[in-house]
Amino acid sequence: MKSLRVLLVAGLLQLTAAAGAFAQSNLADIKSAGVIKIGTEGTYAPFSFHDKSNALTGFDVEIGRAIAQKLGVKAQFVEGKWDGLIAGLDVKRYDAVINQVGITDARKAKYAFSDPYISSAAALIVRDDNTTIKSFADLKGKKSANTLTSNFGKLAQNNGAEVVGVQGFNEAIELLVSKRVEATVNDNLSFLDFKKQRPQAPVKIAALDKSAEFSSSGVLLRQGDPALVAAINKALADIKADGTYKKISEQFFGVDVSKQ
Known part of the structure; x- marks a missing residue:
């Protein structure tokens, strides 16, 4: 009986170690591939839409590109309808969703979020x-x-x-x-x-x-990836510090929305 408990404990430790390794692996995989895949609508101006030349742009899209640059990789956008956009994260169609996803308690129970990058109403x-x-x-x-x-x-x-x-x-x-x-x-x-x-x-x-449930949006990520969350939070802080965020904000809104 004692030996069985030892084996069970050992097995649990191995699973925990494997889970920890997995949790840390996605950021390394992204950097190795040189690409972060981002889910977005592409039909939601001024956040994610196609301009007159049919190029994908928008506040969220350009924030995604700026984050990718800070991570040292390129942003690859995968477009989809809103009602299936978050589900695409579950099946690993992409690494993150940047599409005005409101930070709510219900979503935080299943997903990880970056720090808020915009607030509205x-x-x-x-x-x-x-x-x-x-x-x-x-x-x-x-x-x-x-x-x-x-x-x-x-x-x-x-x-x-x-x-x-x-x-x-x-x-x-x-x-x-x-x-x-x-x-x-x-x-x-x-x-x-x-x-x-x-x-x-x-x-x-x-x-x-203007309640918090509707006003704050963050980068949506799968749970169990603290290294990626930390890296994206640092990237967001960096683009605010170096003026990139202000430039993108003024491009689409005429004002620096980080001040709101």
């Missing part, structure tokens, strides 16, 4: 002739266009809205303008960028929710 967006929806509570019984698994969609549902599923911000706005829905809950910075591009669009912000 959830905006309740309605047509500019709407006088009945003035707060999130007014969404009860109304149709809201949202991606089904996003924090914004959950916020709409929590306030009693009937969520109409869409693939992204632009589709949500199209449904709103065409009066097929009465609202959309979305990112405040996305709305500000949209209005900058289309100032005549008949939409407005009725209310903002």
Whole structure:
């Protein structure tokens, strides 16, 4: 019996050592390959989208490229729809997701996050002739266009809205303008960028929710990889210190959003 316990303990120690080695291996593998694979939508301006020449760009994309540069590797982006984007991390399609992923307790139970790299707010967006929806509570019984698994969609549902599923911000706005829905809950910075591009669009912000669940986004990573988390946190600190973050921020928002 004693020898059996010894064998069990030895086996557990070996498993623990193997787990520790695995936890440290991903950063080394990334540096060895010279590439960090990053999941992103590619349809979510101004964070991840294709410009007029069809090149992938956006605030999150350029932050990803800057992080990769600090790690000494290249960024390789893998595009996918939001509703399957996080699941792609589970099956190791990429090493990280950089796509305005809100840092929530529910996600932290399953995934690792970098330090927050941007903060915003959830905006309740309605047509500019709407006088009945003035707060999130007014969404009860109304149709809201949202991606089904996003924090914004959950916020709409929590306030009693009937969520109409869409693939992204632009589709949500199209449904709103065409009066097929009465609202959309979305990112405040996305709305500000949209209005900058289309100032005549008949939409407005009725209310903002600045709670932490919706305001802070981080780089999403698999759990058990502390070396990679630490390296990305250092990269984020470095790009803020050397002015890279400010330059990227001003490119897409006209202001340094790290100050917000």
